[in-house]
Amino acid sequence: MFVKRYLFRGKPTCGRRRVLVLVTTGVSRDDVVRPARILHAAGVEVYTVGVGRVSVRYLRKIATDRFHVFSANVGSLLTIVRTLKDKMCHSPGKSTPNFFSYSPA
Numbered sequence: 001m002f003v004k005r006y007l008f009r010g011k012p013t014c015g016r017r018r019v020l021v022l023v024t025t026g027v028s029r030d031d032v033v034r035p036a037r038i039l040h041a042a043g044v045e046v047y048t049v050g051v052g053r054v055s056v057r058y059l060r061k062i063a064t065d066r067f068h069v070f071s072a073n074v075g076s077l078l079t080i081v082r083t084l085k086d087k088m089c090h091s092p093g094k095s096t097p098n099f100f101s102y103s104p105a
Helices: 002-006 033-041 056-062 074-090
Strands: 018-024 044-051 069-072
Touching (some): 002 033, 033 044, 044 056
Parallel strands (some): 044 069
């Protein structure tokens, strides 16, 4: 698996979180559930951002949990980026109960 092999090698540095943000506009042709589970088991937090008409069910299969799932349109990506930055840089621990899914009306 490319991501685990090249981005998340070895053990995490003490006190450092391992975070992956996946931005997609559709469903992968490859199996993504098994590699996502391997990343979760390695302690990697996986956030998913679906841009456009992407199934939230599909995004949830990849993300760490339902609080790590975002749905957006192209115009709202900047808001998503800011929210992700705030959550990744300022929230201690793996997941926070105040984390929310953003879905524009």
